[in-house]
Amino acid sequence: SQHDAEKWVKGVCRYCGVGCGVLAGVSKGKIVAVKGDPDNAVNRGRLCVKGILLPKIMDTKDRLLHPMVKKDGQFVKFSWDEALDLIATKFKEAIAQFGPDSVGYYGSGQNIAEEAYIANKLFKGAMGTNNIDGNPRTCMASAVAGYVSTFGKDEPMGTYADIEQADVFFLIGANMAEAHPVLYSRLVDRKNSNPHVKIIVADPRRTRTADIADISLQFVPGTDLALLNSMAYVIIDENLVDKDFVDQHTTFMQGEKKLSFDEFKTFLADYAPEKVSGLIDLPAEQIREVARLFSAKDRNTMSMWTMGLNQRIRGTWANNLVHNLHLLTGKICRPGNTPFSLTGQPSACGSIREVGALSHLLPAHRVVANAKHREEIAKIWGVDPAKMSAKPGYHTIEMFRAAASGALKVLWVVCTNPGQSIPNLKLYREGMEKTFMIVSETYHPTRTSELADVILPAALWMEKEGIYGNGERRTQHIAKAVEAPGEAKPDVWALIEVAKRLGFAEIFPYKTNEEIWEEYRKCTTGTKMDLPPYERLKKAHGLTWPVPDPNGPETSIRYAAPHDPFVKEGIHFYGKPDGRAVIFARPHANPQEMPDAEYPFYLSTGRVLEHWHTTTMTMNVPELKRAMPEMYVELNQADAEKIGVTDGELVKITSRRGECRLKAKINGRGQPRPGMVYVPFHDTELSRMINFVTIDAFDDVSKQPEYKICAVQLAKA
Ligand code: MGD
Ligand code: SF4
Numbered sequence: 001s002q003h004d005a006e007k008w009v010k011g012v013c014r015y016c017g018v019g020c021g022v023l024a025g026v027s028k029g030k031i032v033a034v035k036g037d038p039d040n041a042v043n044r045g046r047l048c049v050k051g052i053l054l055p056k057i058m059d060t061k062d063r064l065l066h067p068m069v070k071k072d073g074q075f076v077k078f079s080w081d082e083a084l085d086l087i088a089t090k091f092k093e094a095i096a097q098f099g100p101d102s103v104g105y106y107g108s109g110q111n112i113a114e115e116a117y118i119a120n121k122l123f124k125g126a127m128g129t130n131n132i133d134g135n136p137r138t139c140m141a142s143a144v145a146g147y148v149s150t151f152g153k154d155e156p157m158g159t160y161a162d163i164e165q166a167d168v169f170f171l172i173g174a175n176m177a178e179a180h181p182v183l184y185s186r187l188v189d190r191k192n193s194n195p196h197v198k199i200i201v202a203d204p205r206r207t208r209t210a211d212i213a214d215i216s217l218q219f220v221p222g223t224d225l226a227l228l229n230s231m232a233y234v235i236i237d238e239n240l241v242d243k244d245f246v247d248q249h250t251t252f253m254q255g256e257k258k259l260s261f262d263e264f265k266t267f268l269a270d271y272a273p274e275k276v277s278g279l280i281d282l283p284a285e286q287i288r289e290v291a292r293l294f295s296a297k298d299r300n301t302m303s304m305w306t307m308g309l310n311q312r313i314r315g316t317w318a319n320n321l322v323h324n325l326h327l328l329t330g331k332i333c334r335p336g337n338t339p340f341s342l343t344g345q346p347s348a349c350g351s352i353r354e355v356g357a358l359s360h361l362l363p364a365h366r367v368v369a370n371a372k373h374r375e376e377i378a379k380i381w382g383v384d385p386a387k388m389s390a391k392p393g394y395h396t397i398e399m400f401r402a403a404a405s406g407a408l409k410v411l412w413v414v415c416t417n418p419g420q421s422i423p424n425l426k427l428y429r430e431g432m433e434k435t436f437m438i439v440s441e442t443y444h445p446t447r448t449s450e451l452a453d454v455i456l457p458a459a460l461w462m463e464k465e466g467i468y469g470n471g472e473r474r475t476q477h478i479a480k481a482v483e484a485p486g487e488a489k490p491d492v493w494a495l496i497e498v499a500k501r502l503g504f505a506e507i508f509p510y511k512t513n514e515e516i517w518e519e520y521r522k523c524t525t526g527t528k529m530d531l532p533p534y535e536r537l538k539k540a541h542g543l544t545w546p547v548p549d550p551n552g553p554e555t556s557i558r559y560a561a562p563h564d565p566f567v568k569e570g571i572h573f574y575g576k577p578d579g580r581a582v583i584f585a586r587p588h589a590n591p592q593e594m595p596d597a598e599y600p601f602y603l604s605t606g607r608v609l610e611h612w613h614t615t616t617m618t619m620n621v622p623e624l625k626r627a628m629p630e631m632y633v634e635l636n637q638a639d640a641e642k643i644g645v646t647d648g649e650l651v652k653i654t655s656r657r658g659e660c661r662l663k664a665k666i667n668g669r670g671q672p673r674p675g676m677v678y679v680p681f682h683d684t685e686l687s688r689m690i691n692f693v694t695i696d697a698f699d700d701v702s703k704q705p706e707y708k709i710c711a712v713q714l715a716k717a
Pocket of ligand 2: 181
């Protein structure tokens with residue numbers, strides 16, 4: 001308990017993208033309690049139920065304590081040296097025989113930044129392949145592509161502090177109450193203490209978040225582009241446009257082609273509320289009302305969204321359309337006025353987007369396809385730029401497809417569990433078995449480690465130090481509080497040991513995380529994504545970049561004076577050569593798979609409050625396991641009657657790819673609209689793993705899979 005703690009060590013919660021600051025109470029070498037860090041601006045001492053119960057994930061029966069190698073279908077204990085030598089040999093052989101693109105790395109938005117940086121340098125810099133991707137591809141890639149196409153630079157301009165300044169909240173495809181709980185409590189506080197605050201929740205499933213909504217829009221799944229365009233139509237039709245802002249700071253485009261304001265207006269003509277009302281199944285007048293509220297001159301407006309828009313084959317476009325609404329109304333780059341994408345994981349931004357650990361990126365928002373970018377990074381990495389490939393590597397789905405086809409010979413998976421979390425699992429689990437797969441894990445067995453050839457025991461949260469960067473550009477240091485059990489080691493150590501065995505010792509000389517960070521920090525200097533020094537991060541309770549002066553202030557609002565140190569006056573979207581953000585004409589398009597006579601229901605998937613992703617951690621916490629021991633299929637009363645099931649009865653869910661059996665939940669915490677069902681993706685039981693059913697179609701631009709929509713049939717099992 002708290003009273004037993006001998007000391008309190010500063011860190012960050014292990015789970016979601018909110019990034020709450022924690023203090024871990026340590027006694028006799030163990031973490032015995034966790035409390036919210038009262039000095040951290042994110043949570044000001046608060047934590048949700050997952051955060052508070054973190055100590056229980058540490059000493060569990062299933063912690064992986066030794067390296068193991070699969071021999072004749074059984075895992076046997078190996079020494080670290082033997083395991084690392086074997087891994088190096090496998091990489092060498094594959095590269096010698098099939099070239100560098102026959103190997104790959106699949107990482108995580110839960111890696112610390114140092115791990116991702118070292119993996120990126122090892123694969124892209126030293127080994128010469130861009131085959132490095134990670135689970136943020138399944139999570140945030142459409143938000144990245146949305147920011148980059150509209151503003152020329154990734155990541156939000158605002159911060160969480162905008163919540164306390166906003167009067168209208170437009171939440172679309174986000175269930176904050178369950179997926180971003182502490183941020184949700186800030187939203188609830190804002191509303192409770194300011195009765196004029198209005199909250200609009202747009203989601204085909206009525207969620208817990210809708211409990212505080214003034215307006216809940218349960219539109220037809222997959223029609224959000226039509227809804228967003230319709231709101232833009234009303235904004236123009238009813239003269240709610242901020243003309244000065246639009247003239248000074250935006251351009252209109254359709255693909256690569258510039259449009260005039262009038263051409264954009266013509267494009268929107270098809271989206272008059274009266275025309276699309278049937279398609280999205282909302283009254284035209286309600287769309288008008290929402291657009292008016294969004295644009296009200298005397299109110300500040302903040303939009304927040306997450307996987308409902310991102311996990312879609314039109315995810316990038318959907319992101320562009322939310323930005324459109326803010327740009328048309330000038331509700332951006334001022335306190336309380338911002339589009340703001342919520343991040344899923346604790347360091348998807350800090351470790352993947354910023355470090356550039358996706359197959360097309362390089363550190364500090366650079367891209368592999370740009371020769372100048374490759375040269376700049378090669379210089380810092382100490383490698384020959386000619387060795388770095390200009391061709392983007394495999395993105396997530398391609399990577400696992402290559403494993404299935406046999407083109408990918410060796411794959412190293414670190415801090416993620418794709419054997420459960422990838423869509424259309426049957427095919428890709430077969431691929432994972434086929435390739436030589438190394439899995440760095442804290443627990444065993446998992447749905448991925450069981451398919452591995454080598455498993456490496458990883459030090460868990462606060463058994464190692466490192467940096468996380470949350471969804472509001474806040475960079476935070478996590479101190480080491482306790483020793484790792486058994487032979488478990490920090491992932492960064494294992495990566496460096498393999499680098500040395502591959503002959504790259506000279507460019508991986510690091511003795512501390514601080515040395516790694518300071519090298520990485522050089523990649524950020526002068527990029528307007530400047531990160532602060534390690535020394536300062538150790539003492540601070542998080543700092544929001546850019547922090548161009550190592551001892552200077554953090555940045556609350558990007559692109560706007562006086563907040564952004566790179567803007568002298570007014571607003572300047574410096575990510576674009578002409579300083580103007582883009583308002584895109586993007587048409588509505590159907591999801592990849594529409595319900596039909598054979599598969600008549602929409603399936604959507606996502607999270608619940610009590611659990612984290614594949615539940616390797618949270619099912620080890622008795623309180624969380626008791627609260628939700630198994631997953632279910634949520635359906636509404638009418639549909640349950642149609643297929644003849646009552647609450648708690650088993651339902652068979654079948655798609656063109658696979659099937660799954662789950663208990664029916666009829667009046668659950670969420671209410672999908674008629675014709676739609678919802679399944680949390682957390683269950684580890686093979687017969688209940690919904691990713692055997694989901695579709696692996698992905699967005700053309702962001703390559704993010706469409707987890708949020710596919711067509712299924714339902715039957716009483
Ligand atoms: P996690 O459970 O977060 O799931 O899916 P995954 O990333 O596959 O996996 C993290 C793993 O890292 C765990 O197995 C944990 O035990 C291990 N681990 C913990 N700490 C450490 C460490 O320090 N080092 C190492 N080496 N390992 C560690 C998440 C993914 O799922 C994401 S991000 C999204 S957004 C997608 N969402 C989604 C959805 O909405 N619907 C459906 N159907 N599927 C989805 N899949 C995707
Ligand atoms: Fe952890 Fe997220 Fe809960 Fe905060 S809201 S305590 S970061 S899980």
